[in-house]
Amino acid sequence: xxxxxxxxxxxxxxxxxxxxxxxxxxxxxxxxxxxxxxxxxxxxxxxxxxxxxxxxxxxxxxxxxxxxxxxxxxxxxxxxxxxxxxxxxxxxxxxxxxxxxxxxxxxxxxxxxxxxxxxxxxxxxxxxxxxxxxxxxxxxxxxxxxxxxxxxxxxxxxxxxxxxxxxxxxxxxxxxxxxxxxxxxxxxxxxxxxxxxxxxxxxxxxxxxxxxxxxxxxxxxxxxxxxxxxxxxxxxxxxxxxxxxxxxxxxxxxxxxxxxxxxxxxxxxxxxxxxxxxxxxxxxxxxxxxxxxxxxxxxxxxxxxxxxxxxxxxxxxxxxxxxxxxxxxxxxxxxxxxxxxxxxxxxxxxxxxxxxxxxxxxxxxx
Amino acid sequence: xxxxxxxxxxxxxxxxxxxxxxxxxxxxxxxxxxxxxxxxxxxxxxxxxxxxxxxxxxxxxxxxxxxxxxxxxxxxxxxxxxxxxxxxxxxxxxxxxxxxxxxxxxxxxxxxxxxxxxxxxxxxxxxxxxxxxxxxxxxxxxxxxxxxxxxxxxxxxxxxxxxxxxxxxxxxxxxxxxxxxxxxxxxxxxxxxxxxxxxxxxxxxxxxxxxxxxxxxxxxxxxxxxxxxxxxxxxxxxxxxxxxxxxxxxxxxxxxxxxxxxxxxxxxxxxxxxxxxxxxxxxxxxxxxxxxxxxxxxxxxxxxxxxxxxxxxxxxxxxxxxxxxxxxxxxxxxxxxxxxxxxxxxxxxxxxxxxxxxxxxxxxxx
Numbered sequence: 001x002x003x004x005x006x007x008x009x010x011x012x013x014x015x016x017x018x019x020x021x022x023x024x025x026x027x028x029x030x031x032x033x034x035x036x037x038x039x040x041x042x043x044x045x046x047x048x049x050x051x052x053x054x055x056x057x058x059x060x061x062x063x064x065x066x067x068x069x070x071x072x073x074x075x076x077x078x079x080x081x082x083x084x085x086x087x088x089x090x091x092x093x094x095x096x097x098x099x100x101x102x103x104x105x106x107x108x109x110x111x112x113x114x115x116x117x118x119x120x121x122x123x124x125x126x127x128x129x130x131x132x133x134x135x136x137x138x139x140x141x142x143x144x145x146x147x148x149x150x151x152x153x154x155x156x157x158x159x160x161x162x163x164x165x166x167x168x169x170x171x172x173x174x175x176x177x178x179x180x181x182x183x184x185x186x187x188x189x190x191x192x193x194x195x196x197x198x199x200x201x202x203x204x205x206x207x208x209x210x211x212x213x214x215x216x217x218x219x220x221x222x223x224x225x226x227x228x229x230x231x232x233x234x235x236x237x238x239x240x241x242x243x244x245x246x247x248x249x250x251x252x253x254x255x256x257x258x259x260x261x262x263x264x265x266x267x268x269x270x271x272x273x274x275x276x277x278x279x280x281x282x283x284x285x286x287x288x289x290x291x292x293x294x295x296x297x298x299x300x301x302x303x304x305x306x307x308x309x310x311x312x313x314x315x316x317x318x319x320x321x322x323x324x325x326x327x328x329x330x331x332x333x334x335x336x337x338x339x340x341x342x343x344x345x346x347x348x349x350x351x352x353x354x355x356x357x358x359x360x361x362x363x364x365x366x
Numbered sequence: 367x368x369x370x371x372x373x374x375x376x377x378x379x380x381x382x383x384x385x386x387x388x389x390x391x392x393x394x395x396x397x398x399x400x401x402x403x404x405x406x407x408x409x410x411x412x413x414x415x416x417x418x419x420x421x422x423x424x425x426x427x428x429x430x431x432x433x434x435x436x437x438x439x440x441x442x443x444x445x446x447x448x449x450x451x452x453x454x455x456x457x458x459x460x461x462x463x464x465x466x467x468x469x470x471x472x473x474x475x476x477x478x479x480x481x482x483x484x485x486x487x488x489x490x491x492x493x494x495x496x497x498x499x500x501x502x503x504x505x506x507x508x509x510x511x512x513x514x515x516x517x518x519x520x521x522x523x524x525x526x527x528x529x530x531x532x533x534x535x536x537x538x539x540x541x542x543x544x545x546x547x548x549x550x551x552x553x554x555x556x557x558x559x560x561x562x563x564x565x566x567x568x569x570x571x572x573x574x575x576x577x578x579x580x581x582x583x584x585x586x587x588x589x590x591x592x593x594x595x596x597x598x599x600x601x602x603x604x605x606x607x608x609x610x611x612x613x614x615x616x617x618x619x620x621x622x623x624x625x626x627x628x629x630x631x632x633x634x635x636x637x638x639x640x641x642x643x644x645x646x647x648x649x650x651x652x653x654x655x656x657x658x659x660x661x662x663x664x665x666x667x668x669x670x671x672x673x674x675x676x677x678x679x680x681x682x683x684x685x686x687x688x689x690x691x692x693x694x695x696x697x698x699x700x701x702x703x704x705x706x707x708x709x710x711x712x713x714x715x716x717x718x719x720x721x722x723x724x725x726x727x728x729x730x731x732x
Contacts, residue, residue, distance in 0.1 A: 007455040007732045041675060063676045083676065084627040086638070086691055089373040108628055111690040132628075139677055140628040140636050171674065261450040262474050262498075262506040270506050272430075272452070275703045276731045281646040308537065309407060309702050310429045310449065310731060311505055324477040325452055336675050337641045340707070343729055363709055363728075365642045365676060366373045 001353040003346075008259040008327065009277040011342040015349050017253035018236060025218065025235045026056045032223035032230075037061050037080060037211070039233030042336045044361035045345060046074030048236065061231045065090055065097070066364030072101045074360060080104045080211075082167065082231065084112050084132065084140060090366075091119040094127075104128035104164055108141050113154050113161070120160030128164040129155050130209060133196060135189035137171040144192040145199060152205050165209030166200070167231070168193055173217040174241065175286035182245065182287060186217035190224040197226070216245050216288055239335040240295050241288035249300050254345075255329035256294070256338065258312065260322050269322045271304070271312040271330070278330060279337040280307060290333040297329035304330065367719040369712075374625040374693065375643040377708040381715045383619035384602060391584065391601045392422045398589035398596075403427050403446060403577070405599030408702045410727035411711060412440030414602065427597045431456055431463070432730030438467045440726060446470045446577075448533065448597065450478050450498065450506060456732075457485040460493075470494035470530055474507050479520050479527070486526030494530040495521050496575060499562060501555035503537040510558040511565060518571050531575030532566070533597070534559055539583040540607065541652035548611065548653060552583035556590040563592070582611050582654055605701040606661050607654035615666050620711075621695040622660070622704065624678065626688050635688045637670070637678040637696070644696060645703040646673060656699040663695035670696065 003012070029036035035058035040049045049060050049071060059078030062068045068079050078101065085094050085105050097103060098120070107113050107129055120127045131148050134141030142148055148166060155163045170189045176182040190212055197207040211229035218232045219242065234242060237254035256278055262270035283290045292303030293312065306313040312330070316322055332338040339345065340362055347355030369378070395402035401424035406415045415426050415437060425444030428434045434445050444467070451460050451471050463469060464486070473479050473495055486493045497514050500507030508514055514532060521529045536555045542548045556578055563573040577595035584598045585608065600608060603620035622644055628636035649656045658669030659678065672679040678696070682688055698704040705711065706728055713721030 005455070007453070007459075009731055083638075084690075086627045087373070087625050089371070093373075108630060109690055115691075134630060138634075139672075139674065139679065140630055142630065259453050261452045264474060264500060264506055264508065268504075272449075273731070275645065275647055275700075276706045276729075279641065279646060280648070280703070281641055306505075308505065313505065324450075324475055325481075334641075337646070340642050341729060341731075363642075363707060365375055365639070365707075 003257070003348055003351055003353060006257060006346055006353065008257050009273040010257045011339065011345050012255050012257050012329065012348050013237065013345050014253045015347045015354060017251060021235055021238060021251060021253060022052060022055050025232060028218065029230055030056065032227070034223055034227055035229045037229055037231050038236065039063070039082070039231050040071065041067060042233040042236055043339050043345065043359065044364065045357050045359050046071055046076065047357040049076055064365050065093055066366040067361045068103065069093070069097055070361040070364055072097055078102045080130070082106055082169070084108060086112060091115060095119050095123065098123070098125070098127055104130055106130055106132040106167065107151065107155065108132040110151065110154055113151070113158055117158035117160050123160055126160055126162040129161050130164050130167045130211065131155070133166050133168040133193060135168040135170060135192045136185065137169055139171060141168065144196045148196045149199055149203060152200050156205055163205060165207045165211065166193060166196060167209070167211035170212065170214040170217045173214050174283060174288045178287050179220050179245065182216055183221040186221040187224070190227055194224065194226045215242060219245060234335050237335040240290045240331050240333045241283045243331065244289060245287050249295065249331060252331045254335050254338070255297050255331055258328050258330055260324055260326045260328060263322065263324055267315050269314050269316050271328060272310065273312045273330065274307045274310045276309055277341060278307060278312065278332055279334060279341065281334040281337055283333065294330040294332050297331055369623070369714060369717055369719060372623060372712055372719065374623050375639040376623045377705065377711050378621050378623050378695065378714050379603065379711050380619045381713045381720060383617060387601055387604060387617060387619060388418060388421050391598060394584065395596055396422065398593070400589055400593055401595040403595050403597050404602065405448070405597050406437065407433060408599040408602055409705050409711065409725065410730065411723050411725050412437055412442065413723040415442055425468070430731050431459055432732040433727045434469065435459070435463055436727040436730055438463055444468045446496070448472055448535065450474060452478060457481060461485050461489065464489070464491070464493055470496055472496055472498040472533065473517065473521065474498040476517065476520055479517070479524055483524035483526050489526055492526055492528040495527050496530050496533045496577065497521070499532050499534040499559060501534045501536060501558045502551065503535055505537060507534065510562045514562045515565055515569060518566050522571055529571060531573045531577065532559060532562060533575070533577035536578065536580040536583045539580050540649060540654045544653050545586050545611065548582055549587040552587040553590070556593055560590065560592045581608060585611060600701050603701040606656045606697050606699045607649045609697065610655060611653050615661065615697060618697045620701050620704070621663050621697055624694050624696055626690055626692045626694060629688065629690055633681050635680050635682050637694060638676065639678045639696065640673045640676045642675055643707060644673060644678065644698055645700060645707065647700040647703055649699065660696040660698050663697055
């Protein structure tokens, strides 16, 4: 099958670039002597998760229990759900799944610890738990130091639970103003994590895992000694945000293949991809800031200026024609919600379609 | 099944409000003596399309050929694809589908007319075509008046095609600054369409259909005599944008059911719904302008301030507690891309789940 045989809009991945991205991060983890546990929320695709494990990943990360269920069904067996699992329906599902695979989950409150303990107290195997530490992202998580110690003691004493360690996500690295600031965010975050782990160990609590990671940080900054695990997600594809950090689109593996459907004026080019094919996501500030709603592959100064449900619009360059029927590849602003719109990713090598991986966990946000 | 038995995030519709919204628009069409051809891209759900037809709709509108294929498969038989259909793969699919149902498509260029004529010249039945007229939305479409006449002549003379009429979408009504401006946009657009139809008729071209519509315009403005068809979509649910136009959330039927998963500070409430459950779509300006990424049902001054892939964050009101495990319903900014993230819509009446409609055309943007 050739790329010309794929109808649009469609999700393409350049397999050679993806493989390079995968090997690059695995090599970085290996050099630093840490485990790579890739965040598979980016692609939600068991076949790609298996490829990551083949290349050396120690298990995978997911964001949702629904993703974990699909990954276990597809044969993945070591999964960290980097999120708080709340509510009786989810706890029942979690208990069922934990009998089939090695799982771990996050907590940032005694409320979750009590509910998990009640759910797992009578299970044969304890559930592994990591404390969610907020090192500056200001989303979920407890503050480093004493608050982590208190929650870790609670986990450690709870029936049915086993404290595996602590983790953080440096989501705030996306908004850092420049590369040096991304590096500073990551160093500071790791120092906070290492100091917190030391505090726990001083108090006799085991900390097997000190887990960190966000792709921007890992692309440009060093992993400190003492860290045991990294959890990047987007590194498999790299999107327009990561390209802006790196100053090049050359490592972007993922594109949305579109068709020019209308040329209403000499300037206006209309594509058959809108919010339902690209997402409306923008990164508004910082070194990863995106421009418009996606960038034309090969023409990094051209971006989509307007998206509606099923249309994307950009302004043609003078002297360059785009005709109705022409095909255009768009590098998305954010790989993760873009993948979540499609049922398959086409793998492309030298203009030939060599894979059509089903995105089996698409829509699995429950 | 009770709402408590649905895991989150999930898409809910208040069936009583939806039915009122459906009847309201059907009554408006009936009073004006025009056909209602609802735009089903909003829900992508054949069961709801059938309900619209049951209540009086004359066929349906879709945005994409893929949606049309799903709707025909589900038994819908009269479909206008309000979009330009481009490329050999799509033309082959269109020809195949046109043998099974009454179809019509849009054109805004001789390029599309020639390709359609070539595709349909040897078919037993001609394909119906409507000219896409740009009455101010500045997306696709030809300008009213003479440019429409020229393209209509081409369609009329092309083998395999039948000119059904002209249509426009007043997408720019969303950005109008106030209700009076929305009304002015709609009046001006209809006047342009009526004048254009008169011009075509003067030149001996039949104009069976003069089709207009966008939900904001139809909510607050009159349909002029001479118009034959309206094509609103979002009216079935009404979202935060439409609510801002109306000054009330009372007619919003669609919500995303979420759970509070984290309470890291007294102010910060974190929900289990992010970009993959709500879309990142915002309406930036005008009377339909949205605030944040979705509004809390029953608390219209509270909106989500931050979305990441799987988290939504809002700031708690002083004196009102939200606890981990509490459930919160969010009215989305834009119903259409939100529905496109889910596999089913749960219909709710008096706290009981009375339907679970599959969103069979979810993801069908091809």
